[in-house]
Amino acid sequence: MTIAPENTETEVPEGHVKLVVDGEEVIAPEGELLIRTAERLGTVIPRFCDHPLLDPAGACRQCLVEVEMNGRPMPKPQASCTMTVADGMVVKTQKSSRVAEKAQEGVMELLLINHPLDCPICDKGGECPLQNQAMAHGRSTSRFVDTKRTFPKPISISTQVLLDRERCVLCQRCTRFSDQIAGDPFIDLLERGVHQQIGTAETADIHNSASHTSSGTPFQSYFSGNTIQICPVGALTSAAYRFRSRPFDLVSSPSVCEHCSSGCALRTDFRRGKVMRRLAGDDPDVNEEWSCDKGRFAFRYAAAKDRIRKPMVRDESGELVEASWTEALRRAADALVAARESNGAGVLTGGRLTVEDAYAYTKFARITLRSNDIDFRARPHSAEELDFLASSVVGTTPEHVSYASLEKASAVLCVAFEPEDESPIVFLRLRKAARDKGTKVFHIGQWTTSSVRKTFGELLACEPGGEAAAVDGIAEHAKDLDAALSSDDAVVLVGDRAAEVPGLFGAVTRLAERTGTRVAWVPRRAGERGALEAGAVPTLLPGGAPVSDASARATLETSWGLDSGTMPAEPGRDTAAMLAAAASGELDALVVGGVDPDDLPDPAAAREALANVGFVLSLEMRPSAVTEHADVVLPIAPVDEKTGTFLDWEGRVRPFSITLEGTGALPDCRVLDTLAVEMDADLFTQTAQAAWSDFSRSRVVSAHQGSNPDQHSRPAASTPDTPDGTVRLATWRQLIDNGSLQVEEPHLAGTARDAVLRMSAATAERHGVTRGERATISTERGALTLPVEFTDLPDDVVWAPARSPESIRSVLGAGHGASVALSGGAR
Amino acid sequence: MTQVPESTVFDADIHAKATEIIGRYPEARSALLPMLHLVQSVQGYVSQEGISFCAEKLDLTDAEVSAVATFYTMYKRKPCGEHLVSVCTNTLCAAMGGDAIYKKLQDHLGENGTPLGHEETAGTPGETGSITLEHAECLAACDLAPVLQVNYEYFDNQTEQSAVELVDALRKGERPQPTRGASLTDLKSVELQLAGFFPEDEQFATDVDGPSAAEETLRGAKLAQERGWVAPAMRDEETR
């Protein structure tokens, strides 16, 4: 009898190969790098240059392994980070091969030859891949007895990144990140041989013939902080975090970025009750492993000296003085009850709230103030926008449009949206999609911005204010785009600047209906999407049902435990209307949570309203233009000191828990809950958890999703003529400007883009402006003078940053699409 | 990317030449090396202005251009003299006297007892008779060792004496005839040639097109031919 040998051959699936790693048979997808295959088996091959999100480079040579192909060993050890798997390959890592082990030890010894013994004073010490891997895979002694090569100690390659060239192992992670991911190749490998070093045009030893000094552009990238994080040695360090602490002092807590609607996962590291630094968290669905510099570096506002820590009330002499919670709440409650019984009170919430806090404001307005006068939009807004939000945005989840769908999209159209400045992670994902997957990115804007260039995009230039006409004209004038948008996976991204363009939301809706493309709204602030969902708008209830829907109101009354018919049925006023009403005495009180009047459509009118209204309750962290007029100021907690949830632009839930415990700072939801109790109402939002569960229970999703934006659509016809001598203004905020959450960050501020006035050469000539000099834009309200730069803007259009440094709205009283006078020189 | 103010260093002709160079390549970035030579032909070295000029023309960042300019030794980053004297100090030339020649020239061209360093200039850069001295890696003329080059033209079989005579002549503003190849011009003109722009005159054409191989170079080949020596066949061919 013969026994047939058992068939132990494992099936190799399609698109996979079979190889042997350290004597173990393994099936790997074609194209996988050896280093990853080994990792899947639990073998960590030491490496420096390899990074899963960067293209392979094979620069550091640390990951050498022995490879055998078709029974023939390769003559030399191979870099496993650049070699892909192949069928029949036999790989021996340091685990099973003395050759590989020795090669790795040799490379490590070489890398350490010129590496200084800085570990005790190096910011990377304790979390350093070089340190760790030298311990794990290095020789225990060095045979090098000569003098190490030295460079002058750290040079700053930007105000926030310091470079210590002695420590560098030339892995090129930083240059590859800047080139591939961020698209800002402002650092590169300079010199050659033993002098090879990382540097910028500024640090390169190249002389300026005029000044006889080195000059050139520093590392001015919005994403430069990531290079610090991925540097596997201490060569790139943060100027702000320099020598602040050692990794083993730090307590790390996962957090979510509060700066924009990208919703980045972060890691907040603190020591003795003080946040020391923030790093990008790893969330493949959202920010991958990156974050922008604003999210990484702008956190000191919470520790600012002028932080409001105690309630304040205005005394008889008109001064704000510290008061007890009891007294402050009593004063606020009395005034708000009086206002409610008289003309009413309005709620302005700003765009920085967590969902829980926004929900507490919603309940506070509806239950305690018995009014729908609540609006989160502390920026230019329109009724049309509200309709669009109600019909197309509220209730959407990442299943509608997500980061993943941007990556998969064949075409993405950005309308009135500047990704790099307004949502940097969306920008990174668009760049990745365009670079790796060939996604076509189109931008409807005014000039070839860095976002357009770095997403390999195509600009459909239009006048500011003419975006609606441009969208409507796609079918006729941009047939390729029209065809691209008609495919299943195309996406349209609309920025919050769209609210300033009459008819744009209507045009976008029409486009979506015609082509079937999906539309997503990317607001600039972190809290806007959540506030919308929580019902912090005059026309919608939590969950998105319209206020005017009686059955939705009834449902909500039941879940909120209110008497039937007590919910106000009339849609409320929006931000501008509330401010107008407050100024004219139609509202008696305003509850303001973190609004900067300079961001509002008309800052002057807003200040006037705040000054004129009978009572202002301000919930604030730091003194602002609102606290100047406030009668009662209640301190609230920054994100580090509270638990909460943001909704990012996708509608993805981004919960985070408290980082610094026991500071005594209270979140808005708790403060409002207590205030409501003073006014004999229960909000059930004592804690973020309570608020969230109440919110999840109470959201009323309406069957019909709002009304068509066309209802309030203003004519999208041709933009009005500009009077003689005037030009049309295009403007938006740059990522790093003088926003209130960026205070006390001089290092970050140093990497802000220059504030310049952009115009075409023809426009300049027509208005007597010379390149390189200063020019002034003005209205009756005021004038703004900035240096001029020539850009491919349409004729008679100028672009200026909205808050760098001054708020263009405060100075000129004008926004995107307005007519302004242009003249050369300073005024 | 930052905009560079309208360059005053580079005139319309150079802008036109830059456009021509870029036109030679399917990808703009490929034009960087000749572009840097072009820049050097104007200023005699690569300055920050030159970097910005190339970056702007090729849609690169200053850092990317700096990376290339600092990598290659043929791009000088300090103002150079009228002539560039390169002494080969690689193994064969060094052993045959290249090191001694280099040392001699350093001392000879140095002032006040300080020898002239690598890439330093005797005289005021740019003026007639000024010389920048460098030690070079292999100049590919080992059979004629020790060699030196003036503006990349060969002076073969040098001695300390002949090298000193050569630089003295250059210092006086003379232009001795190189051992082979075209006649001597100055560094800036040669840089323009390296950028791909050649003088129109016939003399230059004959100089460049004529045989430039020295007798020594061909001696081995000639001997082999006379004696009928051939190289052994490749192993693959053998087995075939």
Place this chain on the structure above:
Amino acid sequence: MGMFDPLKGFGVTFATMFKKVVTEQYPEDFYPSAPRWHGRHQLNRHPDGLEKCVGCELCAWACPADAIFVEGADNTEEERYSPGERYGFDYQINYLRCIGCGLCIEACPTRSLTMVNFYELADDDRRKLIYTKEDLMAPLLPGMEEPPHPMRLGENEQDYYVQGPELARGRGVPEGETVETSKEEAIQ
């Protein structure tokens, strides 16, 4: 019990009266401890008075009792406390926690932290037992200068570290007296 036993006891007492007294009259009489006794910590100085501590926190990391707190900061050319880039901006040892094990001394990469013989570490107030940098810094010997000041010894860093002690003697720092072994009197 024999009848003379009680007297034997007195005999011991009587005999002891003629022996050498071993009782130490502390605190009236102060006896120096053994030379290598692990007493209070000291933060040493370079021969020109600059601090040796670089604020690396390795002592804090090594401490099994979590008694040490350190925070580093950046030296600038205008305000230099130690040679190199970093100095110990804040340095605290909590003697209520310290167990005198000396692991911190072993961890110190610059030999900044050593222990002196001083052992009177008792007080009636908890707060007084948290010693700060001012309490722990070694005294200034003749020829030394209170930081901040630039590196005074030699032309460059090589000189400073290699020739430092020799150059310091020229400035009047006593010979044979490195800072780490400075005498008890100097400390008090």
